[in-house]
């Protein structure tokens with residue numbers, strides 16, 4: 548059975564990205580990320596949605612997993628409280644360096660960001676449980692999905708977990724797609740949806756955003 552009601556299409560998605568109107572600092576960070584290569588940053592519409600989530604939750608402490616060259620971090624900092632601290636984790640020192648430059652160029656004092664080099668497996672045990680308003684995951688789910696319990700442990704009650712990219716290339720909806728990444732996305736989305744402590748939704752913006760709020 549198809550879902551009821553009219554759907555937005557590619558023009559709607561393009562409008563949502565234009566609506567997000569990135570600042571010059573974000574445009575520069577995006578260009579730097581493109582020069583570095585690797586997986587693309589969050590789309591403007593996703594960045595704007597993350598900023599809204601951060602602002603709605605009055606976020607003071609946010610962790611960005613797979614933080615890249617700082618595009619997602621700049622959006623998060625825009626929504627967070629002015630005294631908030633963003634913890635940015637990446638396994639590539641070049642990406643972390645680029646993010647540091649992007650945050651400085653945007654005028655954020657060094658004390659607003661904490662850059663940590665390492666994989667989720669190495670770094671998550673060092674972060675304080677229940678201390679974060681948001682945990683924002685990006686990149687391949689195969690890099691962090693097996694750490695879902697540890698990621699959720701970081702989120703305070705009422706806080707939010709987001710995972711970006713599950714609708715990329717529409718593979719998750721294609722029942723014949725059985726590659727490792729698509730299978731991992733399906734399992735991660737199912738675990739989040741069925742988790743007794745979470746209320747979740749898939750937002751079809753950009754490459755798709757899985758959003759879950761911890762109720763208890």
Ligand SMILES: C[S@@+](CC[C@H](N)C(=O)[O-])C[C@H]1O[C@@H](n2cnc3c(N)ncnc32)[C@H](O)[C@@H]1O
Nearest residue numbers: 586588589613614615618619638639666685686
């Ligand atoms: C999609 S890119 C980041 C884009 C960024 N989230 C943004 O929107 O600006 C994914 C990032 O994950 C990092 N990464 C991939 N595997 C990782 C791992 N096992 N541990 C830590 N970081 C990893 C990569 O270095 C890359 O910077």
